[in-house]
Amino acid sequence: MAKLGVIHPDTLRQRVEGALRNAITTGVYRPGERLVERELCEELGVSRASVREALRKLEAEKLVNIVPHRGPVVATISLEDARQLYELRSLLEGFAANGFVGRASDEQIADCEAAAADLRRAAEGQDQNGVLQAKARLYDTILGNCGNTHVWEILRGLHSRINLLRATSLMDEERLPKSLAEIDSLIQSFKDRDAKKAEEISRLHVRNASKVAFGYLAAQEAEAGAAKA
Amino acid sequence: MAKLGVIHPDTLRQRVEGALRNAITTGVYRPGERLVERELCEELGVSRASVREALRKLEAEKLVNIVPHRGPVVATISLEDARQLYELRSLLEGFAANGFVGRASDEQIADCEAAAADLRRAAEGQDQNGVLQAKARLYDTILGNCGNTHVWEILRGLHSRINLLRATSLMDEERLPKSLAEIDSLIQSFKDRDAKKAEEISRLHVRNASKVAFGYLAAQEAEAGAAKA
DNA sequence: TATAATCATATTGCCAGACAAAATTGGTAG
DNA sequence: CTACCAATTTTGTCTGGCAATATGATTATA
Numbered sequence: 001m002a003k004l005g006v007i008h009p010d011t012l013r014q015r016v017e018g019a020l021r022n023a024i025t026t027g028v029y030r031p032g033e034r035l036v037e038r039e040l041c042e043e044l045g046v047s048r049a050s051v052r053e054a055l056r057k058l059e060a061e062k063l064v065n066i067v068p069h070r071g072p073v074v075a076t077i078s079l080e081d082a083r084q085l086y087e088l089r090s091l092l093e094g095f096a097a098n099g100f101v102g103r104a105s106d107e108q109i110a111d112c113e114a115a116a117a118d119l120r121r122a123a124e125g126q127d128q129n130g131v132l133q134a135k136a137r138l139y140d141t142i143l144g145n146c147g148n149t150h151v152w153e154i155l156r157g158l159h160s161r162i163n164l165l166r167a168t169s170l171m172d173e174e175r176l177p178k179s180l181a182e183i184d185s186l187i188q189s190f191k192d193r194d195a196k197k198a199e200e201i202s203r204l205h206v207r208n209a210s211k212v213a214f215g216y217l218a219a220q221e222a223e224a225g226a227a228k229a
Numbered sequence: 230m231a232k233l234g235v236i237h238p239d240t241l242r243q244r245v246e247g248a249l250r251n252a253i254t255t256g257v258y259r260p261g262e263r264l265v266e267r268e269l270c271e272e273l274g275v276s277r278a279s280v281r282e283a284l285r286k287l288e289a290e291k292l293v294n295i296v297p298h299r300g301p302v303v304a305t306i307s308l309e310d311a312r313q314l315y316e317l318r319s320l321l322e323g324f325a326a327n328g329f330v331g332r333a334s335d336e337q338i339a340d341c342e343a344a345a346a347d348l349r350r351a352a353e354g355q356d357q358n359g360v361l362q363a364k365a366r367l368y369d370t371i372l373g374n375c376g377n378t379h380v381w382e383i384l385r386g387l388h389s390r391i392n393l394l395r396a397t398s399l400m401d402e403e404r405l406p407k408s409l410a411e412i413d414s415l416i417q418s419f420k421d422r423d424a425k426k427a428e429e430i431s432r433l434h435v436r437n438a439s440k441v442a443f444g445y446l447a448a449q450e451a452e453a454g455a456a457k458a
Numbered sequence: 459t460a461t462a463a464t465c466a467t468a469t470t471g472c473c474a475g476a477c478a479a480a481a482t483t484g485g486t487a488g
Numbered sequence: 489c490t491a492c493c494a495a496t497t498t499t500g501t502c503t504g505g506c507a508a509t510a511t512g513a514t515t516a517t518a
Binding site: 088091147 | 239240243278281282283285286288289290297298310313314316317320321324376377378379380383
Binding site for chain 1: 468469470471
C-alpha cells in the first residue's frame with residue numbers, strides 16, 4: 001500500500017497557499033493579525049495574483065477572514081467557536097472510530113497498536129517529535145480506514161482551526177499520561193471489535209482534551225485581563 | 230428576529246463566485262464539464278483574475294476540481310462519494326436535530342410546526358416553489374438553533390455537492406408523502422422534547438432519502454449502460 | 459477638551475495585456 | 489492502428505495601472 005502523499009505542489013499558487021497555511025498554523029502570523037498583500041508578495045517573492053488566489057483558498061478554509069476593502073486577517077476563534085469546533089470534532093472522531101472498527105483488517109488494528117506503542121515510547125523518551133509522528137500515524141490509520149474520506153477532510157479543517165487557539169501544544173504535555181491511557185483503551189476496543197465503545201472513547205478523548213484546552217484559554221484570558229488592569 | 234440574509238455581495242468576485250456556484254448547482258454546467266477561463270470571462274464580462282479567484286473558492290468547496298495545467302472541471306460524484314456524503318449528512322443532521330431539541334424555545338418549535346404545515350399545504354397544492362421555501366424555512370430554523378454554527382456550513386457544502394447528483398429533484402416528488410410523515414414525527418419529537426428520538430428520526434429521514442436517490446442513480450447508470458451497448 | 463469634518467495616504471478591487479510552459483488536437487509516418 | 493510531431497489552445501504567472509474604499513492624521517467646530 002504505497003501511500004504517495006502530496007509530492008511537490010507543482011504550481012506556484014499551491015506553494016504559496018501551503019506557505020501561508022503553514023505560517024498561520026504555526027503561529028508565524030497570529031490570529032487577528034492583518035495580512036497585507038504587498039508584504040506577502042515581497043516576503044514570498046510572488047505576484048499579487050498568486051497571493052490573492054492562495055488567500056481565497058485559505059478564506060474558504062476559514063483560516064483567514066477577508067473583509068471587503070479591508071483585506072485578509074488571520075482568523076480568530078472565540079470561546080464559543082472553540083466549544084463548537086471541539087463538539088463537532090468529538091462527533092466526527094467518534095464516527096470515524098466506529099467506522100474503523102466496522103471495517104478495519106486485523107493488520108490495520110495491529111498498525112494502530114504499534115503506533116500507540118511508539119507513541120508511549122516517544123512520550124517516555126521525551127521525544128516531542130516522535131510523539132507527534134506516532135500520533136499522526138495512528139490518526140491516519142484510523143481516519144484513512146473509517147470508510148468515509150470526507151470525514152478526514154473536515155477533521156483536517158477543524159484541527160487547523162482549533163490549532164489557532166494555540167492552547168493545544170502547551171496542553172499536550174500535561175495531558176499526555178491520561179491521553180495515553182485513553183488511547184490504550186481505544187486500541188483495546190478496536191481489538192474487541194467493539195464499535196460502540198470505540199466511538200464513546202473517542203468522543204470522550206476529545207472532550208477531555210477540550211476541557212484542558214479551555215482551562216488554558218481561561219487562564220490566558222485572565223492573564224490578558226490582568227495585564228490590561 | 231430580523232434575519233438579514235446576504236445582501237448584495239458587494240465585490241465583483243463574490244458575485245462571480247455566486248453566479249458560478251449557481252450555474253453549477255442548477256445544472257447549467259454539468260458534472261465533468263470543463264470550464265474554460267476565457268469563456269467564463271466572456272460569459273460574465275469580467276477579467277480572468279476575478280474568475281480565477283472565484284474558482285479557487287469553488288475548488289475549496291469541492292464543486293470544481295482544478296487539475297494543474299488542465300484547468301477547472303465541474304466536480305463529479307462517484308456512487309461511493311454519494312454514499313459517504315449521505316452518511317455524513319445523516320450524522321450531522323441527526324446531531325443538529327438533537328442539539329435543537331436541547332435548546333430550542335417553544336416559539337422556535339412552533340415555527341417548525343408552522344413550516345411543516347406550510348410544507349404540507351404546498352405539497353398538496355402542487356406548489357413546487359412553496360415546497361422548497363417551506364423546507365428551507367424548516368431547515369433554517371433547526372440548523373440555526375442547534376447550537377453549532379459550523380454544522381450549518383458543513384451541511385450547506387454537503388448539500389450542494391449531493392445536489393450535483395441531480396437525483397434529488399426528481400426524487401423529491403415521489404417521496405413527498407413519506408417525507409411529510411417523517412417530518413411530522415420529527416416535529417412531534419420536538420414537542421416531546423425527545424432529543425434522542427429527534428436525532429434518530431433525522432438520521433432515518435436522510436437515510437431514506439438516500440435510498441431513493443440511489444435507486445435513481447442505479448437506474449440512471451443502467452440507462453447509460455444500455456445506451457452505450 | 460471633546461467631537462466632527464476634511465484631507466492625505468495606504469490598501470484593496472479590478473482590469474488589460476503579455477508570455478512561457480504545459481496540454482490538447484490534428485495530422486502524418488511507420 | 490499506433491506512435492510521434494507540429495500547431496493551437498489553455499493555463500500559470502507577472503507587470504503595471506487606476507478607481508474606490510478604508511485608515512489615520514489634521515484641522516475646524518461646539
